[in-house]
Amino acid sequence: MLLMQQRILRDGVVRDGNILAVDSFLNHQMDPELYQEMGREFYRLFGGCGVTKILTVEASGIGIACVAAQLFGCPALFAKKGRTKNLGGEVYAAQVESYTHGGSYTILVSKRFLSPGDRVLLLDDFLARGSAMLGLMDLVAQSGAALVGCGVAIEKGFQEGGRLLRERGVRVESLAIIQQMDQGRITFA
């Protein structure tokens, strides 16, 4: 998506440790027009796949999932990190390794909201090593639902996540794939 590439070039900031800061428009402050266009693009890509549920993980994916859900006309669902008192009943759980924060954490969804009849689209802001997406795929597999594919705003093409998912036969659609972030200069695949 050209708009995403342009926005990354204009407002993205490369920080030490291969961190791309896009907090002015994507994952802290969120630009409404960009979000609308992201939703439209995901709908263009996956709108014909019979999606019944959009699944993401808190926190940055929630806005993307909610705006896209408006277009798909299906519920959005976000996996929670760690157990909270508000999450009653039985849950599907998966482990996710965190490279940003170190360590690992558990993601959970209530069993009431994913079932074998569902066709699930996974959406998230970033795809880097793929750990969050693999965790979400684990939740979908446990539920018996069908995985339609993964949509991400920004894929770090120089990390292994995209390859790991595509090797498993998963359809991955990234709105921008960064090939390289060399000395602050960003090039796209």
Next chain:
Amino acid sequence: MLLMQQRILRDGVVRDGNILAVDSFLNHQMDPELYQEMGREFYRLFGGCGVTKILTVEASGIGIACVAAQLFGCPALFAKKGRTKNLGGEVYAAQVESYTHGGSYTILVSKRFLSPGDRVLLLDDFLARGSAMLGLMDLVAQSGAALVGCGVAIEKGFQEGGRLLRERGVRVESLAIIQQMDQGRITFA
């Protein structure tokens, strides 16, 4: 908002400890039509107030803020819980007491995204004791921005948050105000 009241009566579940579970449509699974109507109602209430930024706190407020931001045509911004590596630079910080999880936590926004010229609308899913809203108000005050008001999906009218905010002269608009949750029976104000 009649639609919110109807939905709470139909799908809300009262659990021990005055917890109202609305995870099938509001804060785990999110209903796209309800979200759209919530956005429209917040826009009807606050659309004429010159809002330049919608501020919420992760995680459950993010979807509401993003969908509303589409209608307001302004950015949404979510305060993060605790410091993350992705949040570079200087931040405004406030403490929030958590009654659901116990203890307290810090919420943060980058100083780049709130400034004295902003007119800020706070949105969240729940207003109970008001601690999250007070924390967000603290962030807004630190930035010098003007507070337009608070919009919440569900206010627990039998807890003190709404009164605390209104006593300070803050405009609070709740889409549903629960007066009582007695033995599982919900009545609205």
